[in-house]
Amino acid sequence: MKQERQADFSRPVTSNQAGVHPRLAQNLQRHLESEFKRPIAPHSQAAYAELAKSLSSSPRPLILDSFCGTGMSTAVLAARYPNHLIVGIDQSAHRLGKHVPASADNYLLLRANAEDIWQLLLKDGHRPTNHFLLYPNPWPKSKHLQRRIHGHASFATLLALGGAIEVRSNWQLYLEEFGMAMFLAGRFGVVAQIPNEPALTLFEEKYRLSGHPLWRYHSGPQ
Numbered sequence: 731m732k733q734e735r736q737a738d739f740s741r742p743v744t745s746n747q748a749g750v751h752p753r754l755a756q757n758l759q760r761h762l763e764s765e766f767k768r769p770i771a772p773h774s775q776a777a778y779a780e781l782a783k784s785l786s787s788s789p790r791p792l793i794l795d796s797f798c799g800t801g802m803s804t805a806v807l808a809a810r811y812p813n814h815l816i817v818g819i820d821q822s823a824h825r826l827g828k829h830v831p832a833s834a835d836n837y838l839l840l841r842a843n844a845e846d847i848w849q850l851l852l853k854d855g856h857r858p859t860n861h862f863l864l865y866p867n868p869w870p871k872s873k874h875l876q877r878r879i880h881g882h883a884s885f886a887t888l889l890a891l892g893g894a895i896e897v898r899s900n901w902q903l904y905l906e907e908f909g910m911a912m913f914l915a916g917r918f919g920v921v922a923q924i925p926n927e928p929a930l931t932l933f934e935e936k937y938r939l940s941g942h943p944l945w946r947y948h949s950g951p952q
């Protein structure tokens with residue numbers, strides 16, 4: 731019983747970082763000056779083949795739901811955008827295996843590295859209209875800047891893909907930092923608290939039940 735309660739509640743993010751990372755700009759500049767070209771993992775390549783097939787057999791505007799976990803948000807977005815193809819991407823077969831199928835048929839779940847799929851889409855000229863990145867792992871230790879989305883070498887690929895971007899987190903500083911990186915790269919967005927609305931993801935639901943304030947970064951289409 732005790733264990734179940736622990737699993738349902740989570741602690742707010744704590745970090746040894748008091749403000750935006752002092753090396754954010756320097757790190758970003760290095761990444762923007764060099765092309766991100768990591769070898770594509772075979773399982774990502776296979777997952778992408780499924781996506782490419784779906785896009786060529788039924789061309790539709792594309793929405794990405796990177797780091798989708800169980801794909802709950804992917805199914806919600808599919809109902810919200812019936813004329814789009816929504817693509818949920820997660821590296822965890824375990825999480826994807828817990829997906830509860832929805833009636834909408836305009837979504838796909840891919841087990842893949844998100845950065846691989848971004849590279850492949852970019853190479854083939856596909857651009858999403860919207861890109862959702864909901865509750866990415868926060869990597870709160872200062873030394874882990876490079877593991878955050880905006881500190882990673884693939885950030886340049888995310889920027890090049892374009893589209894309206896939405897990132898959600900229960901760590902406000904993560905989004906302030908993401909917004910600062912976007913601003914330094916020439917894109918403007920807003921960080922705001924998410925109103926108390928039905929949860930879009932399982933992590934959102936868990937954080938809400940734990941009483942955390944939740945935040946969203948949003949920028950319009952590029």
Ligand SMILES: C[S@@+](CC[C@H](N)C(=O)[O-])C[C@H]1O[C@@H](n2cnc3c(N)ncnc32)[C@H](O)[C@@H]1O
Nearest residue numbers: 797798799820821822843844864865931932933
């Ligand atoms: C904190 S969970 C959030 C899941 C979901 N968006 C939610 O809010 O319920 C972060 C997810 O990112 C996935 N992930 C982390 N790095 C990834 C990567 N490079 N490519 C694809 N998925 C990744 C993990 O497997 C995990 O499911």
